[in-house]
Amino acid sequence: MAVEGQKGETGLSAQALAYKHLSDEIRSGRLPGGTHVAAETVAQQLSISRMPVREAIRQLASEGYMTMRSNRGAIVTELAPQDVAELFEIRAALEGFAAALIAARIDAEGLHEAEIALQRLERARSDVDWFVRAHDQFHDIFLQYCPRPRLVAEVVRFRTATEPCLRINLRNCPTALVNTVDEHREVLAAMGSGDSAASEACMRSHILQGMGIVHLLGNVA
């Protein structure tokens, strides 16, 4: 087995490779919730042994993406609609708080970058994948101005966890794309005014309402 070839090509450790592979597969939706993931199979696909795969699975499990069942392997975590709604709510609370900090700190350059990202978002309205990428970039520009690295990490974590569902929602509900762009414009305006409270409220409601999840809530409260 040409292991040295693998390392030379990728520059990644075996376990980092396994983590990245599984993470991508889950996030893209190629591994839907409930799928049984056999460590041996993944190991063979990547030409590595089961051990790094096991560790990657454990890490994904501790991050909530997978569920380990004793002696019965791991499955991709299945998210019920109310679970997804809850993740959006948590992200809204966190990113709202972050927005308050960012509004007091962002400068003209950051606002300009966000404006550019917003235009890119408008142009990407026809393609969900591009849209999601541009959408993430827009939010990331703001997060660069958040002086709380752990908070940023948590926001990204929850956004990542909800991304497969976001794609589905956008595909099923094309009008959501247009609404989302408008909401982003409002967020940008609030940020530009430097009003922390307004930015927080705006970001919160954007995340909650703009994602087309409101219809999933309702009976969850």
Place this chain on the structure above:
Amino acid sequence: MAVEGQKGETGLSAQALAYKHLSDEIRSGRLPGGTHVAAETVAQQLSISRMPVREAIRQLASEGYMTMRSNRGAIVTELAPQDVAELFEIRAALEGFAAALIAARIDAEGLHEAEIALQRLERARSDVDWFVRAHDQFHDIFLQYCPRPRLVAEVVRFRTATEPCLRINLRNCPTALVNTVDEHREVLAAMGSGDSAASEACMRSHILQGMGIVHLLGNVA
């Protein structure tokens, strides 16, 4: 090596044992931040092999309690004052949001339980350990009325991460205990009124101001 004895005694898998052991050591402070943890050493202490220890370390790393450095082992994560402050802020944002949900949902029985916990808190003012226990109980009563299990889990996670630091703060600043009791009374009053916004604000400021961390902030913004 009498492996079967281990399993029979503990009922835990080797990796669960390693995780629990390391987790307890870190949280109790016996393994202070910066300590280098050699997998082999831990494995010998627990009479297991290095492998489950490795997995436990990886999980602790993905939860933030340890930091893995490539090919150089793992160290217990060191929390700078601004890191702790950030954890408190995140918890404030999350538990504040939870409080808003709880205020709309808690009933007379829950309020009565909280009242009892509050009295227990007053009686525990002389001992930090009892105080922390009673304090956790008070917050947990509210969390029982939060209809968002993941949110509750996150709140508990951040509270756990900051607990060692909370003890230190309380010991250094005895007046904080008195202030904290007053703040809890305010939180309880807000909950009793059923006002979500007030409860959220109250809980947020309680966590931020009541923990004696305000003096650590200041220059972090």
Place this chain on the structure above:
DNA sequence: GTCGGCCAGATTGGATACACGTATGCTTAT
């Protein structure tokens, strides 16, 4: 005297080997 390279010990990352638990499919008895 000090700085730089080199070798030895230690430690980590990864692979293989083995034992246990679980699931699945067959056989058999009712």
Place this chain on the structure above:
DNA sequence: ATAAGCATACGTGTATCCAATCTGGCCGAC
């Protein structure tokens, strides 16, 4: 025909083994 019991195969969990990398001290050269 159906259901219970058993056997086999698959997959997981752990231990041991090997290779690669890092750390620290020693020796030599400037």
